[in-house]
Amino acid sequence: MSQPDVLTRLEILADAAKYDASCASSGTTRRDSKGGRGIGSTTGSGICHAYAPDGRCISLLKLLLTNHCIFDCHYCVNRKSSNVARARFTPKEVVDLTLSFYRRNYIEGLFLSSGIVKSSNHTMEQMVEVARCLREDHDFRGYIHLKAIPEADPELVRQAGLWADRVSINVELPTEAGLARLAPDKNGTRIEGTMRRVSSDIIENKDARKHFRSAPKFAPAGQSTQMIVGADDASDADIVGKASSLYDRFRLRRVYYSAFSPIPDASAVLPLKRPPLMREHRLYQSDWLMRFYGFAPQDVQHATDDTGMLPLDIDPKLAWALRFREHFPVDVNRASKSMLLRVPGLGTRAVGAILTARRHRSLRIDDIARLTVSLKKVRPFIITTDWRPTLLTDRVDLKAQLTPPARQLELFG
Amino acid sequence: MISAYLAPPDDFGAWRTLARTLLQTGTAPADIVWSEEGTSSTDLFSEQAAPPHAVRVDAIRVSRSFVELARTVILHRDPARLPLLYRVLWRLQTQPRLMDDPADADIVQLCILNKQVRRDIHKMRAFVRFRVLQDPDGIDRYVAWFEPDHRIERANIGFFTGRFANQRWSILTPRLSLHWDGRKLSEGPPARREDVPAEDAAEDLWLGYYRSIFNPARLKVDAMLKEMPRRYWANMPETRQIPALIAGAQRREAGMIASGASSFGGTPPTELAALADGLQACSNCPIGCNGTRAVSGEGAAGSRLMIVGEQPGDQEEVAGRPFIGPAGQVLDLHLAAAGIDRGSAYVTNAVKHFKFALRGKRRLHQSPTAGEIDICRWWLDAERSIVRPQIILALGATAARGLLGRTPSIGKERGQLLPQADGSQILITAHPSYLLRLEGESRAREEAKFRDDLAVLKRHLEPQVEKA
CATH class of the missing domain: 3.20.20.70 (Aldolase class I)
Structure with a gap:
């Protein structure tokens, strides 16, 4: 042939x-x-x-x-x-x-x-x-x-x-x-x-x-x-x-x-x-949590719903934080590395920068703003010398505040 | 005011000499007006740099991480990098740990510039595209045109000499051109895009590869643009195809889903009569569209035994009943011999329409493809859930595939009851038409195996008859 x-x-x-x-x-x-x-x-x-x-x-x-x-x-x-x-x-x-x-x-x-x-x-x-x-x-x-x-x-x-x-x-x-x-x-x-x-x-x-x-x-x-x-x-x-x-x-x-x-x-x-492609994305995020953020598989599994699925609208780290609010807010000037890694919105690089920077000064909210991508996401979960969330972690609408606005559905989705 | 002038704007060594001199003369950052090659210094107060009298000879303090950062940042196009670098150097003399403070505004800015340059270096390594031309001596030379954002050409060339050590290449840019002959590097004047050949022998293959590796079912244009901004596209031939690929993507995905088997809408029928009606109208696979009549199963819902064949044959199609042709007669004979009552079983086929090829006036049987069997499973599954048999006899590989979803080896798996998720059991054996095609000794041997399988079936049907 x-x-x-x-x-x-x-x-x-x-x-x-x-x-x-x-x-x-x-x-x-x-x-x-x-x-x-x-x-x-x-x-x-x-x-x-x-x-x-x-x-x-x-x-x-x-x-x-x-x-x-x-x-x-x-x-x-x-x-x-x-x-x-x-x-x-x-x-x-x-x-x-x-x-x-x-x-x-x-x-x-x-x-x-x-x-x-x-x-x-x-x-x-x-x-x-x-x-x-x-x-x-x-x-x-x-x-x-x-x-x-x-x-x-x-x-x-x-x-x-x-x-x-x-x-x-x-x-x-x-x-x-x-x-x-x-x-x-x-x-x-x-x-x-x-x-x-x-x-x-x-x-x-x-x-x-x-x-x-x-x-x-x-x-x-x-x-x-x-x-x-x-x-x-x-x-x-x-x-x-x-x-x-x-x-x-x-x-x-x-x-x-x-x-x-x-x-x-x-x-x-x-x-x-x-x-949904988002499901694949959430799985990669949880994979990262296990490999670089010290999450045990059980931690990620705790972030899933009754049917064992990760939420599609928010990332697994935020889902975990919302479920275990008693661990927050975290004091960025004192908390351990492993706890800082659990804060939604703080990546490994930001955590590294916080750990270095706090040797030189007490970190204020402006410092955190310079070191992270989105202050809005981080703020409810941290304490700095000049910032303390007012019982934000008890708010019932916290999830709604942090969930990105819904996007228009795909035409053929 | 002191005017400081940096001649080759990407030369870290020259900057270091200059900065060292300024530092030794104790010149404060605020007192310097920086300028570099290609920009004209227009500051009214500017004057020639003061002669480098070494007023202070203190050892200059500088951390290794600053030197590393400065080597990269000097390549940035932003003229503001020069005062920034000097300001940080100046501050380092009194704050030796400054580099460790990632929240300091100057350090933050330095890191931003560093990141932009490094990204540009990385993108150049990724997005340079060579085209081949022949040197006068007949040897291939790979030539590329690239427009970097920053002055990274010289700093980045080590990557290319390491990677393409044993091929001749040239990288042409608006600022300079760099040539490698396999042994040494040489530098030439600025070049133009037209200096690169207009086409290349392998480019069509690359374009074809780019089209094919793209998966239209997962369009994510933003993710692509984030990593491959449009400003690089002009030098990347494959990007010409992007608009057409995006436009075609949703159409292609919809097409795949449509042809991907199911126009089966809604829920499967729950009664045999409705199922028989539905079958007649089914055109979900090519066989369903050949104009023949569908042959539905025969028997009652609730039958303990279900017998599944391959597909209706010529006679079955004419009569509209399963297993009445030659193969059906063989089956009847053996069932009777084994003491199994066909009348109380539900008899059907894995594929409901007759697939044939015309030879003169005769319709010659053709085997259904795996794809066709899989499509028709929708009907077979519906029959199974209505009839709810305890044992299913699969005659031949097609029936077994329709029931199991895979094509088993008849020789290995026949004669044993395979338990199923719905509680039923499947017994695989050969198709009776197979017996018809054999002769003599081999036929006798196969018939014996067929009888043995039916005996197994009979044994498993028996005890429950007694209970009932």
Whole structure:
């Protein structure tokens, strides 16, 4: 069968890849191409080379090697029973495309995933070959993220980790029941087994590098995963619990949440309407609270309503503060760092600045105004030398005062 | 009044020398009028800078964090940065901890300028777009045009030499141009946008990638504009497509939902008669639109056993009844042999319309696609909730998919009762038409398996008959 031209196939295979939320190019070792044969460098925090009108960053060339697939996962546009156009690239074509984009400063590197053709091992071998060719034949030093196939041979997954900066395996759905219903060919135990192996390989490699500096690096940017939100009936509390257990057990760098979005030729089993994008945003906020603000998963779960859902109109930190008003107001001149981090409207940077500044002076409300983005949001929850909220935290209309004004509903929402 | 003049406005070294001199002469910030290359000093009181007599030779105090900040802030275009930097330096002499006070107004301002420059540096790394041209010696050179907000060109060039160490490139700006030949950097005069080639071989691919990676179901234009303001768009070829992408987005999403299977409106019917009527009007999948008549199930609500086949065949469509053709006769034979009464079961198909291809006058059976089966599940689910069977016999892979939502392996899962969430149990076996296609020994073997499966079914139907 003759293949369509490169542009057509690129369009098909990029279109098929866009449901993976991650496009991060951060967190790997710093390196550049000086003294090498090829091109490429990495920075600490990654670079977004463009933004699409969906607000998402385009950092990597995000591509499927092929969207042919022998699996039949309902939420996936590439499932066997889907009627989408199919295409495939050879490893060499992907290598050429990556280098050609990189040379023009379009991208930070490659994020390669694939539908499963022939067998999981065959597919994984092809993906590893792309990474090997970039690194060995072209001395490419940019970022590479490979999606590991849980069903593939562990040795192949290990090789992927040797070439790539990041390896990821998607847990797909927050609950085992959801997985059984929507991804019948996948197996939660197997997915977690592979995650555990990658995680222990990373730890072992860190240890080896302490003793032998020449030991090859293994996935220096760690591993990540993705959960689809809104395709099954898992609540936010379920999702937060699952994410926290994944962070704990497999030392993941990131859990991505992807609001299920309508796909062409959708399976009839799926809800047709997307969940509100705000829900995804609230989940990311709670993820941040757990990773950077010292919130335990239970704290976030306390911020949910009776059905386990986070409020959509206010952020989870404010929701928590409104529920546990007895902890407020907080005296910014005395309070501990952990308590300052709980104040709605104070970010990690503002808290850092407050801690430094209060060594030099007693902070007044004007000082806080200079250090924060929105004084209005912070004011009801803090005490400064010249400010004390008048029992604001007891007001019943406090929530209404702090909730952003309702926006007009989307026309087709 | 002292006039202080900074010649190359992005040269931190020159500023440091100047500031050191001013500090050593004890010149207070208020007594200096700053000016720099490209701006004319118009202050009436200005005079030549006083000769740098080192009046005070005290060691100058300066914190490392100030030097770091000043290196960046000097690149800002705002002329006010010069008095600000000197004022902070001046204050540092008496307030050595000043830099640690993030609430101080001068420090706040310094941090704002620093942030703006750093952002500009970051955006240049992100938004420079090279196009290829050939040097006289036939080797590719990658050339880009960029207009930074601040004077960051030289300070930022290390990033590009590190990243593209082994390719030739040039970055052209309105202030100067920078060239890398693979070994050393050279500087050239200001350039114009026209100096960059008008097109590039790979740009169409990049534009195609940008179009395809965009998800029209999640339009967030504000988020995009926040990170990629319009002033950068002129140098980014992919941004030309943005207006069309936004305009098409909602239409595309609506289209996906519409074609994404369901024009099933409202709630499913709750009676078999209503369901049969509804079926006739269904056109939610291509088979429903082929002009044939839908064949609804046969049997009573409340039947303990439900038998599900694939789809009506030629004869079934003509008669409007399920399982009366050749496969139906095979089924009847085996059911009778197993002692199962077809009359007391509810018999239906996973797909309700007949899918066929015309060969001359004959209508040849064609298998429904997984998508078509999934669409028709809406009806099958409605039948299940009306009939409420305890056991469902799935004949073949299509029936099993319609019931389970996945395509199982018949060989692995046949002959066992699979418990379902609604309390019923599903027993999978082969489709009788499969038996018809086999001959000789293999047919005998498959028929034996089919009989075994029906025996399992019979066993599980029995005990409850006794109780009743």
